Amino acid sequence: MQDQTILDQLIQTVTEAAEYKQALCIRGGGSKDFYGNPQALQPPALNTATWQGIVDYEPSELVITARAGTPLAELEKLLHDHGQMLAFEPPCFNTSATLGGCVAAGLSGPRRAYTGAVRDYVLGIGLLDGQGRTLSFGGRVMKNVAGYDVSRLMTGAMGTLGVLLEVSLKVLPKPAVERTLCIQTNMPQAIGIMRRCAAEPLPVSATCFHENQLYVRLSGAESAVHTAHARLGGDEIKDKGSCEENFWKSVRDHTHPFFQQGKSNGKSLWRLSIQSTTPPLSLPGEQLIEWGGALRWLVTDEDTDAAKIRNLASGAGGHATLLHGNKTATPVFHPLSPALLKIHQRLKQQFDPAGILNPQRLYAEF
Amino acid sequence: MNRKQLITAFLKFLPEEAILYEAEDLRPYECDALSAYRQMPMIVVLPRTEAEIAAILQICHAGQVPVVARGSGTGLSGGALPHAEGVLLSLAKLNRILDIDPAACTARVQPGVRNLAISEAAASYEMYYAPDPSSQIACSIGGNVAENSGGVHCLKYGLTVHNILRLRVLTIEGDVLEIGADALDSPGFDLLALMTGSEGMLGIVTEITVKLLPKPETVKLVMAVFDDISKAGDAVANVIQAGIIPAGMEMMDKITIHAVEDFVHAGYDLEGAAILLCESDGMAEEVADEIKQIQTILQASGAVRISLARDEAERQLFWAGRKAAFPAAGRVSPDYYCMDGTIPRKHLAHVLEQIEQLSAEYGLRCMNVFHAGDGNLHPLILYDANQLGELEKAEAFGARILEICIQSGGSLTGEHGVGIEKLNQMCLQFNDAERDLFHAVKAAFDPQSLLNPGKAIPELHRCAEFGAMHVHRGAEKFPDIPRF
Numbered sequence: 001m002q003d004q005t006i007l008d009q010l011i012q013t014v015t016e017a018a019e020y021k022q023a024l025c026i027r028g029g030g031s032k033d034f035y036g037n038p039q040a041l042q043p044p045a046l047n048t049a050t051w052q053g054i055v056d057y058e059p060s061e062l063v064i065t066a067r068a069g070t071p072l073a074e075l076e077k078l079l080h081d082h083g084q085m086l087a088f089e090p091p092c093f094n095t096s097a098t099l100g101g102c103v104a105a106g107l108s109g110p111r112r113a114y115t116g117a118v119r120d121y122v123l124g125i126g127l128l129d130g131q132g133r134t135l136s137f138g139g140r141v142m143k144n145v146a147g148y149d150v151s152r153l154m155t156g157a158m159g160t161l162g163v164l165l166e167v168s169l170k171v172l173p174k175p176a177v178e179r180t181l182c183i184q185t186n187m188p189q190a191i192g193i194m195r196r197c198a199a200e201p202l203p204v205s206a207t208c209f210h211e212n213q214l215y216v217r218l219s220g221a222e223s224a225v226h227t228a229h230a231r232l233g234g235d236e237i238k239d240k241g242s243c244e245e246n247f248w249k250s251v252r253d254h255t256h257p258f259f260q261q262g263k264s265n266g267k268s269l270w271r272l273s274i275q276s277t278t279p280p281l282s283l284p285g286e287q288l289i290e291w292g293g294a295l296r297w298l299v300t301d302e303d304t305d306a307a308k309i310r311n312l313a314s315g316a317g318g319h320a321t322l323l324h325g326n327k328t329a330t331p332v333f334h335p336l337s338p339a340l341l342k343i344h345q346r347l348k349q350q351f352d353p354a355g356i357l358n359p360q361r362l363y364a365e366f
Numbered sequence: 367m368n369r370k371q372l373i374t375a376f377l378k379f380l381p382e383e384a385i386l387y388e389a390e391d392l393r394p395y396e397c398d399a400l401s402a403y404r405q406m407p408m409i410v411v412l413p414r415t416e417a418e419i420a421a422i423l424q425i426c427h428a429g430q431v432p433v434v435a436r437g438s439g440t441g442l443s444g445g446a447l448p449h450a451e452g453v454l455l456s457l458a459k460l461n462r463i464l465d466i467d468p469a470a471c472t473a474r475v476q477p478g479v480r481n482l483a484i485s486e487a488a489a490s491y492e493m494y495y496a497p498d499p500s501s502q503i504a505c506s507i508g509g510n511v512a513e514n515s516g517g518v519h520c521l522k523y524g525l526t527v528h529n530i531l532r533l534r535v536l537t538i539e540g541d542v543l544e545i546g547a548d549a550l551d552s553p554g555f556d557l558l559a560l561m562t563g564s565e566g567m568l569g570i571v572t573e574i575t576v577k578l579l580p581k582p583e584t585v586k587l588v589m590a591v592f593d594d595i596s597k598a599g600d601a602v603a604n605v606i607q608a609g610i611i612p613a614g615m616e617m618m619d620k621i622t623i624h625a626v627e628d629f630v631h632a633g634y635d636l637e638g639a640a641i642l643l644c645e646s647d648g649m650a651e652e653v654a655d656e657i658k659q660i661q662t663i664l665q666a667s668g669a670v671r672i673s674l675a676r677d678e679a680e681r682q683l684f685w686a687g688r689k690a691a692f693p694a695a696g697r698v699s700p701d702y703y704c705m706d707g708t709i710p711r712k713h714l715a716h717v718l719e720q721i722e723q724l725s726a727e728y729g730l731r732c733m734n735v736f737h738a739g740d741g742n743l744h745p746l747i748l749y750d751a752n753q754l755g756e757l758e759k760a761e762a763f764g765a766r767i768l769e770i771c772i773q774s775g776g777s778l779t780g781e782h783g784v785g786i787e788k789l790n791q792m793c794l795q796f797n798d799a800e801r802d803l804f805h806a807v808k809a810a811f812d813p814q815s816l817l818n819p820g821k822a823i824p825e826l827h828r829c830a831e832f833g834a835m836h837v838h839r840g841a842e843k844f845p846d847i848p849r850f
Contacts, residue, residue: 152559223651317548
């Protein structure tokens with residue numbers, strides 16, 4: 001199909017849906033169908049996967065622009081070939097994951113606490129609003145404060161404010177050397193070490209604690225990595241080509257046995273994003289910690305009290321999201337305060353007056 | 367509500383000295399650092415607490431009185447220009463650092479705290495707050511949030527939006543919004559990003575949690591002189607292409623070199639067409655390696671002279687010239703007008719060439735300083751406001767520069783904001799539907815448009831008039847970029 005035809009069809013579908021108030025489920029590769037309130041998957045799909053392709057990439061500008069349907073793997077391969085990367089290390093839950101889904105879901109991987117999240121790298125977007133208007137915000141330059149930051153507002157909005165068409169991202173050079181250390185320790189001590197790592201100028205790019213092992217990834221110049229290793233101690237995970245890469249990839253993409261267990265029958269997988277210094281959370285089940293202590297994954301029985309989990313997360317300055325488990329019993333995303341919900345509903349009303357874009361995917365109220 | 371009614375209402379909870387209404391007291395507030403635009407406010411209030419701000423907003427909301435927030439008044443786009451029938455809300459008295467948490471690497475501060483004061487307070491923990499706008503000695507963190515301020519270390523450490531975690535915001539309708547979190551993300555829309563850079567149009571920030579970074583162990587600075595500015599531009603691209611993200615990368619053109627050298631005697635090479643300052647920070651070993659690599663690349667890119675600052679004193683001296691660019695402009699010219707466009711770096715030479723042509727066309731000199739790493743250009747147009755028509759000429763020249771930036775695929779403002787100054791150019795960068803959506807965003811927070819009305823986003827009729835003026839010039843937005 002011609003590019004223009006694909007785009008025209010997307011515009012036509014949204015325009016008609018707005019006219020008839022027909023809800024749509026925006027879908028790229030479908031790798032994150034599990035993410036969000038399940039009732040949002042019922043309406044007919046608006047397929048964005050065919051709207052794909054790299055629009056512009058100049059390595060020395062540190063900017064890549066691509067259409068929303070571009071497979072994430074294709075994008076990462078291109079960057080890799082030029083010694084660059086997406087610094088937020090987005091999860092690829094399967095090979096069909098697209099750039100649009102990555103930005104709409106706003107999920108970042110192990111590097112997030114050290115180099116930033118998806119939203120930190122979004123420079124500009126093109127989108128279809130709920131009336132089928134094509135709009136663009138931000139741009140392809142590093143700094144841009146003209147108008148409100150609609151590009152970042154779209155990041156993590158789960159498609160409820162618009163259909164992403166094109167995204168410009170800042171990219172970074174790949175570090176010259178990466179090395180992962182493994183330190184035997186318990187959970188309270190691991191959190192302490194993670195915090196010390198953050199407070200010192202060390203080239204740490206990821207941390208993960210699971211089953212009495214603290215994994216610390218160092219990234220940077222050989223000299224920096226070497227010195228940091230000497231300071232932190234711990235055993236290097238030797239098999240760099242496969243094992244080390246596979247470890248962080250398995251945490252990123254949830255193929256690690258911990259996450260697999262969370263997806264099994266009768267279990268729930270919770271994501272608690274909280275203040276990094278919070279001591280170990282007392283919750284039934286098993287935990288895996290990332291992001292220097294700021295991200296606590298919980299695998300627990302499906303009947304564990306959701307309110308208790310959410311209260312603990314709120315008390316620790318954060319929130320809890322249900323990734324897998326019984327989503328009819330509890331909403332997926334942490335409830336908003338009435339004042340924030342009011343702003344969310346008004347923004348939704350402005351961007352998508354007919355309420356047709358991914359209704360209820362984020363919150364039942366819109 | 368008129369002035370008298372407002373004073374009566376405010377006196378119920380504010381001390382007398384927190385309410386200014388005599389002309390002589392209002393005068394210092396008539397402009398921010400963009401002094402070409404002046405407007406006396408009806409009244410100035412200086413609350414000390416969030417509760418007082420809430421009470422002020424409630425009265426203004428009930429009486430439909432416009433409110434313009436102001437931090438330190440160092441803004442360069444007229445964002446804090448008062449409203450003639452409005453209240454100017456100064457946040458300068460909310461200047462306490464509430465809490466520093468070295469383990470979490472955060473500081474909780476009030477909006478009137480000076481940017482540099484945060485780093486000074488964090489220094490005892492060997493930490494600092496990364497964004498460092500040139501006015502950091504005076505500018506407030508609340509103003510930084512309103513403008514999404516940058517600085518000379520943005521490429522590596524990001525802008526304000528990358529370095530804050532949480533905001534407490536009062537809406538004009540009286541709601542308290544807790545935006546962001548002590549965690550690294552929060553549920554729902556990214557309102558933290560939406561608030562950052564919103565120029566006081568969406569809400570009043572009463573508390574900010576910022577991220578602190580550990581101070582780098584070592585910092586080194588290289589200065590390179592080029593005989594051709596396009597070679598300097600290529601050098602920047604070559605450094606980045608080699609996989610290096612310098613902590614800072616700044617460029618100055620010949621006229622700037624001369625102006626600052628006369629002023630600070632930094633030892634700059636007056637023969638050079640461009641000077642590039644390139645800084646590396648991190649662990650000692652890493653910095654030593656990176657500096658070596660940078661020197662090799664600069665050499666290969668055609669630098670005629672490369673010097674490594676021998677010690678901290680010389681590093682400060684090399685920087686002194688760059689940091690003195692604005693005051694130096696003020697020294698060689700009675701007035702100067704600072705622009706803030708961004709461009710994809712590859713267009714640098716071409717854009718500078720066009721600026722030079724315009725300089726001849728308007729008969730006004732222009733100094734160019736450039737945050738080279740992130741493509742943010744600050745042309746300083748030199749003029750004399752006492753010469754009839756020169757201000758207008760300078761403004762017209764500046765507008766043309768911004769149009770060139772937009773046509774090159776860049777933006778009309780990288781870090782100074784739109785304010786009152788760049789409203790016309792917003793008509794070029796955004797189409798009717800896009801600006802319509804901006805107004806819709808504002809309406810979601812401030813349905814009656816009481817907060818800083820008339821700034822940042824032009825009304826449709828303004829663009830219609832401006833468009834009619836500009837069509838003949840063919841100033842089309844992104845002509846080479848496909849639009850969908």
